[in-house]
Structures are given as C-alpha cells and as structure tokens.
Amino acid sequence: MEIDQTVALLKRSMPFQTVPNDVLEAIARLARYESYARGDVIYHQGDFADDVYIVSSGAVQHTLGIGFQAIHPEKILHSGDVFGWAAVLENQRSRLAKTVCLERTELIRINGEELINLFKASPETGDIVMSRFATMINKEYTLPEEMAGHVPHFTQVPVTVATGLTLTMFRLSQWLKSPKPYLMLTGFGILLATWYLAVEIWKLPRFADMPGLTEVVKEWFSKDPIYGLSIYTPEYYQHIWVSVRRILIAFFLATALGVPLGLFLGWSKTFREYVFPVFETLRPIPILAWVPLAILMFQGSETPVIFLTFLASFYATALNTMLGVETIDESYSRAAACLGASKWQTFKEVIVPGAMPFIFTGLQISIGVAWFSLVAGEMVSGEFGLGYVINTSYTMVRYPTIVIGMVTLGIVGYVSSALVRMAGDYMMQWRVRELALGGR
Amino acid sequence: MSAVLQQAEKAGKGMLKGAIRIEDVVKIYDPDGAAVMAVDHCSLDIPAGEICMIVGPSGCGKTTLLNAIAGFHSITSGKIFLDDELLCGPGKPMAQPGSDRIVVFQNGALFPWKSNLDNVAFGLMMQGKLGKKEIYDKARSMMADAGLSGTEHNFPGEVSSGLRRRVEIVRALMNEPKVLLFDEPYRALDSLTKSVMHEALLEIYYKNKVTIFFITHDLEEAIFLGHRLVIMTSRPCKPKKIIDVDIPHPRDYSVLTSTRYRQLMDETVELVHEEAKKAFSAGEKEG
Numbered sequence: 001m002e003i004d005q006t007v008a009l010l011k012r013s014m015p016f017q018t019v020p021n022d023v024l025e026a027i028a029r030l031a032r033y034e035s036y037a038r039g040d041v042i043y044h045q046g047d048f049a050d051d052v053y054i055v056s057s058g059a060v061q062h063t064l065g066i067g068f069q070a071i072h073p074e075k076i077l078h079s080g081d082v083f084g085w086a087a088v089l090e091n092q093r094s095r096l097a098k099t100v101c102l103e104r105t106e107l108i109r110i111n112g113e114e115l116i117n118l119f120k121a122s123p124e125t126g127d128i129v130m131s132r133f134a135t136m137i138n139k140e141y142t143l144p145e146e147m148a149g150h151v152p153h154f155t156q157v158p159v160t161v162a163t164g165l166t167l168t169m170f171r172l173s174q175w176l177k178s179p180k181p182y183l184m185l186t187g188f189g190i191l192l193a194t195w196y197l198a199v200e201i202w203k204l205p206r207f208a209d210m211p212g213l214t215e216v217v218k219e220w221f222s223k224d225p226i227y228g229l230s231i232y233t234p235e236y237y238q239h240i241w242v243s244v245r246r247i248l249i250a251f252f253l254a255t256a257l258g259v260p261l262g263l264f265l266g267w268s269k270t271f272r273e274y275v276f277p278v279f280e281t282l283r284p285i286p287i288l289a290w291v292p293l294a295i296l297m298f299q300g301s302e303t304p305v306i307f308l309t310f311l312a313s314f315y316a317t318a319l320n321t322m323l324g325v326e327t328i329d330e331s332y333s334r335a336a337a338c339l340g341a342s343k344w345q346t347f348k349e350v351i352v353p354g355a356m357p358f359i360f361t362g363l364q365i366s367i368g369v370a371w372f373s374l375v376a377g378e379m380v381s382g383e384f385g386l387g388y389v390i391n392t393s394y395t396m397v398r399y400p401t402i403v404i405g406m407v408t409l410g411i412v413g414y415v416s417s418a419l420v421r422m423a424g425d426y427m428m429q430w431r432v433r434e435l436a437l438g439g440r
Numbered sequence: 441m442s443a444v445l446q447q448a449e450k451a452g453k454g455m456l457k458g459a460i461r462i463e464d465v466v467k468i469y470d471p472d473g474a475a476v477m478a479v480d481h482c483s484l485d486i487p488a489g490e491i492c493m494i495v496g497p498s499g500c501g502k503t504t505l506l507n508a509i510a511g512f513h514s515i516t517s518g519k520i521f522l523d524d525e526l527l528c529g530p531g532k533p534m535a536q537p538g539s540d541r542i543v544v545f546q547n548g549a550l551f552p553w554k555s556n557l558d559n560v561a562f563g564l565m566m567q568g569k570l571g572k573k574e575i576y577d578k579a580r581s582m583m584a585d586a587g588l589s590g591t592e593h594n595f596p597g598e599v600s601s602g603l604r605r606r607v608e609i610v611r612a613l614m615n616e617p618k619v620l621l622f623d624e625p626y627r628a629l630d631s632l633t634k635s636v637m638h639e640a641l642l643e644i645y646y647k648n649k650v651t652i653f654f655i656t657h658d659l660e661e662a663i664f665l666g667h668r669l670v671i672m673t674s675r676p677c678k679p680k681k682i683i684d685v686d687i688p689h690p691r692d693y694s695v696l697t698s699t700r701y702r703q704l705m706d707e708t709v710e711l712v713h714e715e716a717k718k719a720f721s722a723g724e725k726e727g
Contacts, residue, residue, distance in 0.1 A: 339612075
C-alpha cells in the first residue's frame with residue numbers, strides 16, 4: 001500500500017484523526033500491509049501483544065475473553081476501526097481478545113513499541129492519540145476505566161480519560177463526512193427549485209396565481225414589507241407567540257388529563273368498562289364539528305380555540321397511554337408481585353415507566369394534531385395567531401404572507417415536536433441506549 | 441436426600457427451608473366452556489434445598505404448575521404446601537405471590553427502565569424492611585460476588601442476555617427466598633452461553649442453598665443441574681417417572697463426558713421422546 005493511502009486510512013480512524021500530516025506519514029512508514037482470508041485468526045487471547053491493527057477493508061470479529069467485565073464482549077470491526085490496542089498499553093502486553101476475520105480482510109499493522117517511540121519524539125500529538133485510545137477502550141469497548149489507565153502518556157501533564165465529548169465530536173465529523181446531510185440539503189433544494197421553476201420560470205397554468213419563491217423570500221426578510229409582515233415586524237412575533245401560547249396551554253392540559261386517564265383506562269378493567277365506550281364514541285367526531293359548540297360553550301375568542309386544540313391532543317394522549325399500559329409484558333407485574341411490591345407500588349414502578357415509550361409516542365402525535373386543530377380553530381374564530389394570518393391574508397389578497405405563515409407553522413411545529421422528542425429521550429435514557437445498541 | 445444436602449446440614453447451616461409438597465393438584469382451564477385439563481392429579485414432594493428439574497414436552501402444563509406455586513394462577517383442586525404451610529388449597533384457590541418464592545421468567549423480567557443495580561435492590565426497597573443505604577450496599581456486594589461489578593449502572597438492555605439472566609437471579613437472591621422457580625430461563629440462549637450459565641447457576645446455588653424448581657425441556661440441562669428429574673406426561677401433566685441423578689455435587693462441565701451421565705441420558709431420552717411425540721400428534725401449542 002502506498003504511503004498516502006495509508007495516511008488516508010489513518011485519518012479515517014478515531015485515534016489518529018487529528019494527527020498532523022508529517023507525523024501521520026511517519027506512522028504510515030511503520031505500517032505493514034497484510035491480507036487475511038475468511039476464518040483466519042489474527043491473534044488469540046493471551047498472545048503477546050506486539051502490533052496495533054487498523055482495518056482497511058473486510059470485517060473482523062473481536063471477542064473479548066471472559067473476566068474483563070466488558071459490556072459488549074463482541075464487536076465486529078470494519079474499515080477504519082482500530083483494534084489490538086493492548087500493544088500500546090503499559091503493563092498489559094497480552095491480548096485480551098480473540099480476533100477472527102469474517103470475510104477477506106485487508107489491514108495494516110503497526111508495531112506498538114515503534115509507535116510509542118515515535119510519539120516520544122512528538123509528545124503532544126502522542127498524548128492526543130493516546131487519550132483517544134483511552135476513550136475508545138472505555139466507551140466503544142466499554143471496558144472499565146482502569147484498563148484505559150494503562151495507556152502511556154508522554155508530556156508532563158497527567159493523562160485524563162477523554163470525555164464523551166471527543167466521541168461526540170468524532171461522530172459529528174463522521175456524520176458530516178457521510179452522505180446524509182448532503183442528501184437532506186438536496187431534498188430541500190429540489191423542493192425549492194421546483195417551486196421557483198414552476199411559478200417564476202415556466203409559469204405553469206395552475207401555479208400562475210401562486211406567490212413565487214423570490215417574492216416570498218424578499219417579503220419575509222424585508223425591513224419594510226409590502227403586506228406588513230416580515231421577520232422585522234413585531235406583529236410577526238406576536239402572531240407566533242399567540243399560537244405558541246395556545247398550544248402550550250392546550251398541550252399541557254391534554255397531557256395532565258390524558259396521561260392519568262389513559263393509565264387508569266389501561267390499568268383498571270372496571271374503569272375501562274365505564275369510560276371507554278363513551279370515549280370511543282366521541283373520538284371519531286372531527287374537531288371541526290366541535291367548532292359551533294365550542295363557540296357556544298366558551299366566551300370570547302381565546303377559550304374556544306384552546307378547547308378545540310386541547311380536545312384533539314387529549315384523545316391522542318389518552319389512547320396511546322392506554323395502549324402503552326396494555327402492551328406491558330405481564331411478566332413485569334408478576335416479577336414485581338414476587339418481589340413483594342404492593343399494587344400501588346407496581347403501578348408506580350412498573351406500569352408508569354413501562355407505558356412511557358407509548359406515552360411519548362402519544363405526545364408526539366398529540367403535539368402534531370394540536371397544531372392541526374389550532375390552525376383550524378384560528379381560521380374560524382380568533383384575532384391573532386398563524387392560522388388567522390393565513391386566513392386573513394387570503395381574504396385580503398396578501399398572497400406572499402400566506403406562504404410566510406405556512407412556512408413559519410412548519411418550522412415552529414417541527415421545533416415543538418423535536419422538543420417533545422428530546423424530553424422523551426431525556427426521560428427514557430434506558431430506551432435511548434437500548435435503541436442505540438440496536439444500531440437505530 | 442442427596443449427599444450434598446446432608447453435608448450442608450451437617451456443616452451447621454441450620455435446617456434448610458423451602459420444602460414444597462404438591463398434593464393431588466388438578467387444574468382445569470375453562471375457556472369458552474370447553475374444559476381443558478392442564479394438570480391431572482399431580483403429586484410431588486420436593487425436599488428443601490433440592491434442585492428439582494421438571495422435564496416435559498412444550499405445552500404440557502409444567503408452567504401451569506409453576507404459576508400455581510408462585511401465585512399467578514388458581515388451582516381447581518388439591519393442595520400445595522411450602523414448609524407445611526398451605527399456599528393454596530380448598531377455600532384458597534390462589535396462593536399469594538411473595539418474596540419467599542421468586543420466579544425467574546422465560547424471557548427475563550428485569551425492568552428495562554431501571555439500572556441493573558436498581559433492579560437488584562428493587563425487592564427490598566419495595567418491602568421497606570431495610571434502609572436504602574443498607575439495601576444498596578448489599579446489592580453491590582451481591583453483584584460483586586456474582587461477577588457483575590462494572591455493570592451496576594448499565595441498563596439491562598445494554599448487557600448480554602447471559603449477564604441479564606445472572607442479574608435476574610441475583611435480584612431474586614437479594615430477598616433470601618426459600619424457593620427459586622425457573623421457567624425455562626435459558627431457552628433463548630445459545631448452547632455455549634447456556635453451558636457458562638449452568639456452571640454460574642451451580643456456583644450461586646452452592647453459596648445459597650435454596651430449593652430450585654426448574655422447568656426445562658432440555659435433558660442435558662436437566663441431568664447436569666438436577667438432583668432429581670421429574671419427567672412429566674404430555675397434557676394433562678403429571679409425573680411419569682422420577683429419576684435420581686446420582687452424580688455427586690459440586691459438578692462441573694466434565695460431568696457431561698462421564699459414563700453415568702451417558703447412562704442417565706439413555707434412560708431418560710426414550711421416556712421424554714415418547715411424551716414429545718404424543719404432544720406433537722395432539723398438536724399442543726408451545727408455551
């Protein structure tokens with residue numbers, strides 16, 4: 001393998017990523033290229049650890065021996081992954097794992113002692129690489145921290161096991177190198193280009209009266225908007241705030257009432273017999289059908305809108321919570337009973353957390369339908385809010401403002417459901433970590 | 441009673457607790473008026489501290505029996521005693537679940553939303569008998585004894601399935617139960633992990649002598665672990681034959697190559713196969 005190819009491979013691997021080019025070239029000169037067939041064992045547990053390996057292509061199975069308290073005793077390594085780091089550890093120069101090639105594999109190996117000698121010449125770089133090794137051992141192989149403590153250091157500054165931040169930054173840089181963000185941008189690009197071409201260039205028949213992309217953007221970012229609404233006018237933020245406030249009140253009420261109702265519906269069979277049929281009869285009634293009654297029931301223009309928004313959210317939340325309780329594996333409640341938990345303790349410790357994933361699915365749906373019915377409500381009654389903006393702009397022939405209202409709704413709606421998702425992730429760390437391990 | 445148990449008693453560990461007596465138990469399910477007999481006049485005596493392996497084809501009603509002891513299901517007639525105390529019987533069709541009899545479930549029932557340590561501490565925390573600090577100290581030291589240090593703060597979903605089973609057993613032992621009820625706990629594990637788990641289970645058993653009621657359909661597992669095998673008939677379920685496994689404890693995996701093991705395997709395999717065929721032709725649902 002050519003030196004520059006090796007350098008490129010080193011740059012893709014976590015520990016060597018930030019090493020300056022001249023040092024990388026020196027490391028690349030130490031590297032030896034090797035190729036293995038499927039089923040070849042690279043080393044066994046207990047072998048003397050001489051070299052560090054970096055996978056160039058193929059797949060290597062890395063199985064830690066028993067007794068190292070690793071949480072994931074098995075790993076499959078692919079291109080850019082580093083293994084065999086026992087070769088750079090102090091006082092731990094024997095292999096902890098067995099490595100077998102799962103397919104035809106090409107890799108480079110670097111002698112651990114030669115690598116350490118090279119780092120003695122450039123201690124700062126050496127420490128960065130070694131702290132990354134430590135992070136990798138600790139986080140990726142999830143071995144105890146004391147194992148990472150064997151990593152040598154070269155400067156006078158005591159070595160610290162790098163925090164998760166290094167790993168997060170590494171993943172971020174990997175994400176930026178992956179096609180995902182560019183595909184996303186391309187998707188938006190196609191949407192905007194189609195709009196621009198259809199309205200302003202080709203002037204397709206159906207699009208003739210539509211506000212064009214440039215017109216909308218100009219209006220939106222104008223200090224002196226023709227139709228009175230842009231990011232520089234206070235009215236814009238007032239409308240957003242009025243809508244957000246309505247959503248907050250309705251969503252809070254729907255959650256505060258819907259979650260307990262759903263929990264009890266799922267938990268108590270008797271309670272369900274009373275309530276569920278009523279619930280199921282009212283639920284299919286479209287929110288718009290409630291508009292007249294809402295106006296009759298509540299005074300003013302504010303409460304009817306909040307009521308309509310609340311109603312849609314409430315059904316989604318309660319129903320999903322109930323489903324959540326129903327899907328909890330019976331073994332959990334039985335295990336709790338075996339372990340001496342009372343009925344109330346079982347409810348608190350098993351039913352509520354067990355239903356949590358469904359509750360948050362419900363809340364995601366709930367915030368979505370809340371925006372939906374809010375706009376419907378604001379179009380019918382109300383003096384402010386984004387729904388109101390869209391509706392009055394139509395009647396007053398302010399077409400670009402319609403689109404500004406729509407796009408703003410899209411952004412605010414996206415942010416609100418992202419916040420709900422983040423709250424869910426924060427409250428369900430166990431699930432986040434479980435899903436992360438599944439590679440999802 | 442096997443030699444090990446006698447030794448344990450001689451060693452002055454006091455009288456072992458956790459003898460189970462099953463007397464003439466019948467369980468008839470009655471879904472949609474069609475009575476199905478799951479357990480048919482089953483009687484069985486399990487001395488305290490014994491590892492009793494219940495072997496039978498899938499769906500034969502072994503789990504029904506376990507559920508009756510644990511207190512998840514009622515029985516139709518008969519009696520079940522734990523140390524001469526009536527668990528369920530006439531006038532009391534369903535036992536009260538309690539921490540003296542803890543089930544290790546088929547698919548595992550560690551709470552995925554609690555860390556391993558919180559899972560282990562759960563029982564004592566719920567019972568409120570000890571202070572929080574004492575409970576967690578005990579939980580940590582029991583986990584360390586079972587080779588689980590380093591995984592305390594992981595969630596069950598983050599560790600391997602073999603480790604999860606070990607945590608679940610430690611969670612049960614925290615409550616100092618008299619009986620552990622295993623419902624095919626290693627069914628989903630691959631055979632290599634299984635063999636490690638078997639040795640680990642025996643190691644735990646030698647430290648904490650509890651009665652073990654262990655349901656399985658894996659003969660290798662049954663002979664390796666058990667003091668006795670109770671071979672069950674296919675549905676309705678009752679003991680067909682009881683076989684003493686006279687291989688001395690403590691055992692390790694070399695047992696599997698011994699002549700006695702082979703002989704026992706030969707003796708039992710035909711019996712079990714017969715019942716499995718019956719269950720198969722009757723089209724029993726697995727479970």
